[in-house]
Amino acid sequence: MKYQSLWQLEDDDKENCLDKDIDVDVLIIGGGITGLSTLYFLKDSNLRVALVEASRCYHGVSLYTTGKITYLQELVYQKLVKKYGFDVAKKYLTSQLEAIDLLVKIINEEKIDCDLEKVNSYVVARNKKDLKKVEKEKETLEKMGVKVFKSKWAIGVMDTYVFQPIKYLKRIKEIGKKSGKEIYEMTRIKEMVKIEDGYICKTDKNTIKAKLVVVACHYPFFLKPYLMPVKVRCEKSYITASKSKNLGYSWISSDGNYSARYHHNYIINLGGSYNIANKLKEKKNFERVIEYTKNRGLIPSYVWKNDDMISVDGMPYIGKIEKNNDSLLMGTAYNTWGMTNGTLAGKLISDMILGKYNKYENLFDPLRVNIWQHSWALMINSLLNIKGFMESKIVGSHKCPHMGCSLVYNSVNNTWDCPCHASRFWKDGNLIKGPSKENMKFK
Ligand SMILES: Cc1cc2nc3c(=O)[nH]c(=O)nc-3n(C[C@H](O)[C@H](O)[C@H](O)COP(=O)(O)OP(=O)(O)OC[C@H]3O[C@@H](n4cnc5c(N)ncnc54)[C@H](O)[C@@H]3O)c2cc1C
Missing domain, CATH: 2.102.10.10 (Rieske [2Fe-2S] iron-sulphur domain)
Structure with a gap:
């Protein structure tokens, strides 16, 4: 059994570490799906764009995802209806459907070989009480015009996908690089200082002057502005991949703690998610997911752990971090749905940079988090x-x-x-x- 992600690929290119001071229009901090998507959508602009990555690209949270591309996300729609009303919840649905179309379009147009497979997605109730909520999700989605089918314990939708996320990101990185945009790996930003026309960002050895900074580093390394620790909670999850016949669908439990999808002749099981402050004995957490897998008659070949950030209202934070500051943008807190939302973040942030209208600017605005409402x-x-x-x-x-x-x-x-x-x-x-x-x- 290997203690690593099933998606891990050999890095066949040599890392290009920053070894000089540079002056750019846009600096993207982070080479996961958020940062690389932003780079991709800026590839045809005349802007000087640099992306810096503390480690190698796509070796952060994106390496450990389960790689489902779906708009059926546990019970998110009824929660959003309750919090913000039907229209806002429906707009979130539209954003996810458009993100799926966008991802598939990029994969097809760029001919990216990333094992994209159309599958049905299901949300499964774990008990009778949950079943009521699952049925309510069906009702909510149907009111929004989605065709939903039902079995005894689950609801399902069509036109969702799974893919190999790292094969996708590897190609997106190559396309970005080929377009002349700069990528520096093993380059960590340690400090950002606001200046009149942008930011001075410092690594251990060099300085980057940028008119605009995109924070695509998952959990920002600075406390102020935005005070991220009170705006998110972290969740940790444990995953296995085991040899199995491919049954061609994916599912998640209504509480999001368990899920499965197939990849070639593997089944990927998520077998336990906990708040990061709970269950501190990591060895036990790994044993639990291994036992969960074995109880399903499977032998784990790979096992790994991942963390993600959960926003206060179930909606990502994409956009300006500070009022009246157009030179600092962020994309994060995707509530474990970063394949769609990381792609959307890339599109929205690049539209904001290029001065293009994007109908999701208000929906995902990080500054919506109002102390009283939340x-x-x-x-x-x-x-x-x-x-x-x-x-x-x-x-x-x-x-x-x-x-x-x-x-x-x-x-x-x-x-x-x-x-x-x-x-x-x-x-x-x-x-x-x-x-x-x-x-x-x-x-
Ligand atoms: C268990 C689990 C399963 C999931 N499954 C799914 C799924 O099936 N479908 C789905 O849609 N989503 C899924 N997600 C969510 C998704 O994986 C994440 O939301 C997404 O990968 C986050 O991408 P990112 O680019 O924001 O972060 P990352 O991929 O972590 O990228 C951020 C990068 O920034 C770099 N960085 C950090 N600090 C600095 C710095 N100071 N200087 C330079 N670089 C820096 C990091 O090294 C990292 O590479 C899952 C999440 C979890 C936890």
Whole structure:
């Protein structure tokens, strides 16, 4: 059994690390689906665009996704109707349908070989109480004009897809590079300073002057502006891939904690999602997903872990981070639906940069998060941060440089994991992923 993502490909190109100071129109920070999609949609512009990636491109959260491209996303539509009303929920649906069309169009037009497969998607109820909610989701979707079919415990829709996300992103990176846009890997931004006409961004050795910065780094490495820790909660999930006959569909449980899809002769099972502040014994979490897989008569060949960010209202944060600041844009918090939303973010952000109208600008505006309207969610996020912090003090040891939580040792991956905001470090303290921007220090 390999403790790595099924999608892991050999890097056959040499990384191009930034070794000089540069001056660009647009700096994109992060080479996952958000950053690479933004680069892609800017490829034909005359702007000087550079993308910097702290590690290798697509080695962040995007490497560990399950790679479903679907608009059937647990029970999101009834939740959005409750929060914002029918029209806003329907607009979210339209955005997801358009994102799917956009992804498929890019794959076809660019002839990207990424194992794209059309499948039906299902949401499955885990018990009778959940079944009522699943039926309500069917009703909601039908009112929005979607054809939904039902079996005893599940509802399903057509025209959704699965793909090999890294084959897709690898090609998107190549296309971006070929168009003359710059990509620098192993280049981490550690500091951003606002200047009159943009930002000065600093790496360990160099400086990038940019008129506009796109924060596509999943969990931003800065606290202000936006105060991300209160605007999101982090969720961790455990996944296996096992040899299996391909039955050609995908499903997710109504609570989002379990799911499956097929890829060639593998089944990919998501077998447990938890708030990051819970279940701190990582070895147990891995054992649980392995047991879950074996109980289904399968033998895991691959097993891995992933973290994602959940917004306060079930809708992503894409757009301006600060009022009256057009030179800082962000795309993140996709609520575990980053294949559609990361692509949408690339399109929306590039439209904003190019001054083009995009009908989703208001829907995803990160500044919509109003303290009064979302006070409960913001308070829960703050409490979860405190819980993670307190529990980490009992279980963990060395301090995370980000906000001082104690790091918990993950003996499966030999990493130090932050139970508050999902930073990870290698055994020797070297940073794997942020929001921390520094290596950890041993006491
Ligand atoms: C278990 C699980 C299953 C999922 N399954 C699905 C699915 O089936 N379908 C779906 O649509 N979505 C799914 N998602 C969600 C999706 O994978 C993510 O939302 C998406 O990959 C996030 O992409 P990103 O580009 O924002 O982040 P990332 O892929 O993490 O990219 C951000 C990049 O920024 C870099 N970076 C960070 N800080 C810096 C810095 N300071 N300087 C330079 N670079 C930096 C990182 O190294 C990283 O490569 C899933 C998520 C999880 C957790």
